[in-house]
Amino acid sequence: MDFFGTIMGPFKWLVSAVMVGIHDVLSTTGMPAASGWTWTVSIIGLVLIIRAALIPVFLRQVSAQRRMRLLQPDLKKLQDKYKGKTDQLSRQAMAQEQMALYKEHRTNPLSACLPMLIQVPFFFALFQVLSGIPAAAREARGIGAMTHEQAVQFDDSSIFGAPLSASVLHGGGGDQVAVLVLTIVMILAMTASQFITQRRIVARTVPDEAADNPLARQQRVILYILPLVFGVGGVLFPIGVLIYWTTTNLWTMAQQFTIK
Template sequence: MDIGAFFGTILWPIKWVVELILVAWHWLLTNIGMDPAAGLTWVLSIVGLTLVVRAALIPIFVRQIKNQRRMLEIAPQLKKIQEKYKGKKDQFSREAMSRETMDLYKKTGTNPLSSCLPLLLQMPVFFSLFQVLNGAQGGHAGVGPLNATLAKQFGNSSLFGIAPLHQSFQGALNAHPQQVAVMVIAACMVVLMTGSQFLTQLQIVSKNMSPETKASPQFKQQRILLYLLPFVFLFSGFAFPLGVMFYWLTSNIWTMGQQFLVIRNLPTPGSDAAKAREARLARKGKLIQEDGAVVLSLEEEPKKTTQRVQPVGKNRAKKQTGK
């Protein structure tokens, strides 16, 4: 059994569900009056498919955020263990360091690999999405509800009647004659895809990292990737069919919005985003300290009531002093 057939067997149920959602959106849009063969109908079906899949992955994303927070909480303790065995390269010290580290993970209920697990679980879903969309645009029937008729209809559909969804920038460039409309739309899509990917990562690097993380060597590597990865998407995107690029762009926009909400409401402790959130809560009088005390903003401090002192006449003053 070759690798392709092996992965095809594993992804079969996921692809079936993906096709079901895609066809369901196409059926819904068709029943509200849209042309079933129009490129716009299929583009909106792809957008609907992406939104359903990303919404289903929200629990996994929340779990990833929680795991990352736990790792941040035990980071000082991990650093103490590393400093304790710093410079010791004998086998006994390495085993002791490993044992203490694992005991810390067990005690706090954390796992360094757990933060990567959500990403690993998402990969089969995204890979199935790509295969379904790419195969359908070639007119090939899927493994489930996407039958040969719908697949052919999808493969022959064109956006605005001039840009086939199965076509890519590279294919339009090599066509005779060249398909200029496809090249323009594809180029715009690539720029939007690359820009949204860059902004999403920039949000994390610039606002949601603690000073300790920014001082680490890993941060420098992440800064390099921040500017390197967009170029990878920039060049690889020219080989993606238009339909796949609509999925990718929709997914990027979802990620960007989701990341914005997480950074705003659940920022990394000590980061610029956390300081900005504390300032917002302080202005609203909702900032709670570790001891449970509520910090009121200057505008909401209770006003002190002072009683006005009435003027006292000379004769009355003498009586009060007994003089």
Template sequence: MSVRTEPSATTSPLTASSCPFERTDPLVDFFGIILWPLKWAVEAILVGWHWLFTSLGLSATGGVTWMLSILGVVLVVRGALVPLFVRQIKSQRAMMELAPEIRKIQDRYKGKRDQLSREAMSRETMALYKKHGSSPLSGCWPLLVQMPIFFSMYYTLSDVKHHAQQGVGGVGLLNAELTKQFNDSKLFEIAPFHQTLGEAWSAGQTATIIILVVLVILMIASQFYTQLQIISKNLSPEAKTGQAYQMQRVMLYILPLGFIFSGVFFPLGVVMYWFFSNIWTMVQQFIVIREMPTPGSEAAKAREERLARKGKALDSKGKIVPMAVYEAEQQRLLEENEKRKAQQPKRQQPMSKQRAKKQGQRPHDGDSGAAGTPAK
């Protein structure tokens, strides 16, 4: 009979005892291997913030210390994703503006089910995306990039209790001592960070249940408000007629329901990470809608009114300039437009037969009004 040795606190991070590779579920093992580098990075950020707050005098085992450390992870992760978020905003805006053009292509091939028609519609749609530098998937990149980080955070925090019981650490800087401190810490000295709502319900811990329920409600409310701001203030009238707009209205009510699932099965630490991330998204979206609104939207009109009250406006390149500069630019553009119209050759209308007889000319069908031979 084989004897299974218990892992020691000095086990290498790559061994099975210090990471979730030892689990018998092949799918879990696969995710553990793939997410190992991200888990190491998450632990490094978490431990770095914990070290900073303890250096400032906070308790190493205090719930506030670890809560602020989780907040620090959110700040680092979401801050790193800001450039990707700006790109997402521009892509989503382009997709909304392209909706009428895409609908025209779809109407042109409406009812045509043959292979050639479908291929032609696909080519025209992709050519339109390429022309405007947009893609249906580009708006999903920030979410796709953040999901592995989120799962790494989930595994890091959900393994705390398991590792603390074995006396080992995580895969990197979250050593056995820090793991035990994290496992023993409680939010407001009441709710353990590693505990889920289901575990708190089974243990009859009313205070932990209340904290988790409140967090889930706040998560749902923040997500709903963020999405509502987008579809109510930051869409142009043309965008509100497309299919993408209808999908956003549906997601406004469906997406927040996913947080009910997270509140039941995710540890308190993960729920807090998600809550802080939602607050970041809500504030970030508010700033974008206020300072970078979609042209033609209600938010854009409100921004123009704010600038006008300050004696400023947006020039043709989207830069904020004094009102005098804006008016001078508009006058120049008007003069250039009138000059171009004056330089264009004037198109003469075809002359009718009756009018040609009166003028002694022979009309030419489709002619631009050139003189004909005198009538006999």
């Protein structure tokens, strides 16, 4: 197993174990075990569990955003102090003073990205599990905590005619028109919620009077780049991964609007 696979192994097992656990609970309540909707609710449940566990991290993120906003006048003064100075010593001095300000205010520009960074291993783990399910179903083996029987169930399950393990570029059976339409709908929901959330982060972090400083420019780049990345990359993701990412983006957007 390669180094990346070794690192992702525990995350793959945890992600699949949570999905299987929720699926088993839903099955005992009367939902069909082989239904795509049962597995869809299992994926949504996985998101809710992960995001609920990250609420303390999100609250620290909000606090860090507030400190970044309070820091803007000092950053503006620092920017004015070194305006027009492009020599190496000036750039180093400016960077050192900027880091000192971040340390004094106990924050940094990456604070707003922390919850998303923590989710990245779980996202890749789910991507690997769902992408590997068709092969596991064919080769009579399980994947992660999912048994071979459950892999077959998932591989055969679909919603609106689109298999959960299918993607636009890699196929996966089922109605390809349904796969394309469902992918487009979820990409639009995913990117729109990502854009709204990031715009709210920018408004909370950067005051109007600091709109031209480096942090503001960095935040504006993120504002437009992240939705673009997820929008373009969405055609590579299985439907199940798109369900996960759309749900987590909607959760994040709701948190931004409800928690102050």
